[in-house]
Amino acid sequence: MNIRFKPKVFSSLLCLALCFTLHAFGQSDPRGERRVTGTYAIVNATVITAPGKTLEGATILVKNGLVENVGKNISLPPEAQVIKGDSLFIYPGFIDGASSIGISKPADPERPANFDPSNPPDELAGITPWRNALDYYDKNNNQITDWRKVGFTIAQIVPEGGMLPGKSAIVTYGGKESTNILANNTALNARFRNVGGGRGMYPGTQLGIMAKFRDLYKNAELSAKHNRLFASTSGLTRPEINKTLEAFFPVLDKNMPILFEVSNDLETKRAASLQRELGFPLVLAGVSDINYSIDAIKTSNAQVLIGFRLPNDKTANADLEGKTDEMRGRTIRIKEAYQEILEGPAQLEKAGIPFGFTSMGGRSSEMFKNIRLMIENGLSEEAALAALTINNANILGIQKFAGTLEKGKLANMVISTAPIFSEDAQIQHVMADGYLFDYDISKKSKSNGANGKTIDITGIWDYTSDTPAGSSNGTMEIKKEGDSLRGTITYDNPAGSGKASSEMNNITLSGNNLSFTFNVSAGGMSLEVTVAGDVSELDFRGNMSLSDFGSFPLNANKKPNQRNQ
Incomplete structure (x- = not known):
């Protein structure tokens, strides 16, 4: 917001x-940040190089912001700065599949004097696919610090706006003096809403947005075909330049996915329907109601990002005693719906559908608590870690240099005092893009006192x-x-x-x-x-x-x- x-x-x-x-x-604010520009080693730690792959008593050697080596019995060069990793657990840095942190919303355009609500200008209709998220990104936004404190080192940032707000980019959460840009134009973003349309302006409904999306996609195909013919054939009329249609060209070539933000199973099914009809690569962000969405996900071959924010559980945990039959029935239905939400990620895992986590709509302070609830309801710890690391690296196409701890990959890691999903875990260090951020840790009080x-x-x-x-x-x-x-x-x-x-x-x-x-x-x-x-x-x-x-x-x-x- x-x-x-x-x-x-x-x-x-x-x-x-x-x-x-x-x-x-x-945790307090960082005491400071320092770039690992020389040779740096964390020794005798428990290193989780990838989900399901653990090395006890291992060493990670970092040089100039890259992992130089990881394993046991590594010979350390004399110039290595050594940090004892006894009792510490090291994980690959977390990756945010879709984030609006640090993104500002473009100013709303003014309506022209000859405004036609049935055919509004693209910007008024929320159609700005040529925009770039980086143009609206503040790398010094304070909320980036909050998300880095819980382990995030890389994020795909998505633009704010209407039905086609623009293109995403991938950034690191490294030092302030760096550009922190890893990749540009990584996805074309879409959603089932426009900016100021609503009633009285097309497209003002979800069905209208679907029709408009379909129209733009088909026209983009015709425009791309015309451009190719004009470049290879004489005697053809010069094609008109249209930045809205040209923004679709990488999608048509299968070099860029459509990242469709969805908020319920109906939107998931509608996005999947467009994919099946038009054939573009699809990433679904914010998938919920998983019970009712799995078939649509499978048939569209979509990649999936789910949020870790959970709804208010007050009613779900309410006592039924003393309630009327009507209230009992209503409360039972809410409890069942809440339970389905908790079990949704486990259902994706059981169905063999890899998924990643997105911070969109979530709070950094709730992340670990809510992931633990998902684990208590059937999600494996290995799948939860994969959703924070390698799965998102695969979805974003950055698996060659992120997502696991291997030689030659970026030195992005999370260093905690206990296994990361345990209640006792505290994050002591985060390394992002070769910058090391230190956090104070406090001895946690027990949830119960001595008297129980x-x-x-x-x-x-x-x-x-x-x-x-x-x-x-x-x-x-x-x-x-x-x-x-x-x-x-x-x-x-x-x-x-x-x-x-x-x-x-x-x-x-x-x-x-x-x-x-x-x-x-x-x-x-x-x-x-x-x-x-x-x-x-x-x-x-x-x-x-x-x-x-x-x-x-x-x-x-x-x-x-x-x-x-």
Whole structure:
């Protein structure tokens, strides 16, 4: 989501953003970054070179940003800088199959005076396939830091816009002085929505978008044929240059896929139907309702990217006792639907369909928690790791230099204190494009205390935070209602002096990890703020994410008269 603020509103929101933050892994911001320009070795570590391939007590030798060697009994050159890897686990760097992090939305065009809603200009209809994601990408966006902290080292960035917003590119999350560009024009993006069309402008419906897509594709085929004939035959009329149709030429040549963003099984089936009719290479991003989508995926031979964000599980975990028959039936249906979502990735694995993960619609603070839920519901750890590494490398066509830890590949790796999908795992280092990022790790408190009781977070909490816009403070009150947690948070009012309050949504306590969201109204807009972090019965420590402005640290303490004695 891209948001424009007046300075006063932004200043207030920035203060707000620091009001209350909690980071899922208790990691601080990087202490610094350093490029591995010489020879560098991590010795005596557990190295997972690829999903299902593990070397115990192994060494990784890195030289000038590339993996020089990996294995046991490696002779180290005298100039090698050695880091002890005892008790550390090293994985290939994670790859994001489709990301909008760091991408801004182009300004909406103005309607011409002679506007015809039945035949609008391409830009008004959301048809801009010639645009390049790199032209709207900010490599210094704060959210990139958040995703790198959870292990991502490479991302395919997708442009914002309408039904055909533009072409993707592949970037690394390396150092700021590097361009960080790996590949350009890697996919032509499509989705079942336009920009300002809707009612009264064509194409304003999904069926209209399908018809328009089909029309553009067929016209692109005719244009490409005309160009070839004109180049080889005399006496033909010169073909007109049309940048919309020319953007399809690499797709027609099978050198570029269509990356179709889908949000439900109906959209998946419609994208697959277009593929079967027209024959283009297809990548489906955001696949859900997998029970009802597998046949369409198979018949279209599509590659698949699924999000790891899960819906709110409050109702799915609700107690049926005391409910009316109608409410019981409704709750049971929600529980069944939620269970199908949890089991979806395992169904893809069982069907032999490789898939990758995409961050689109997800939050970095929820990633590992949600992947663990998928694993608990049948997905193998090997398939989960493949979806973060080699599968996405194959989908993006970068498997020759990314996705596994092998000699000659980019020095992209995730270094954790425990097996990556275990609850105790903390990421201590991430190497991206030869840049090493160090993260503080904290000793995690146990989810249960010595008396076996779950952490009690109910009560009133005071928080303070310092931001570039100044200091801010407020309170958070959490109550337990049945099996659910409810809460209210106060913050500096963006509209003026005093405090404002908001309901805390999606409150989840998993072990010693607390996460929730709340909404803020400012300047006529509603912003969703995401909070996640480590919690004890006395304090919080973590981060909060606010739209495109990144994450910010905060300290919060329970009021003395609210503490258990």
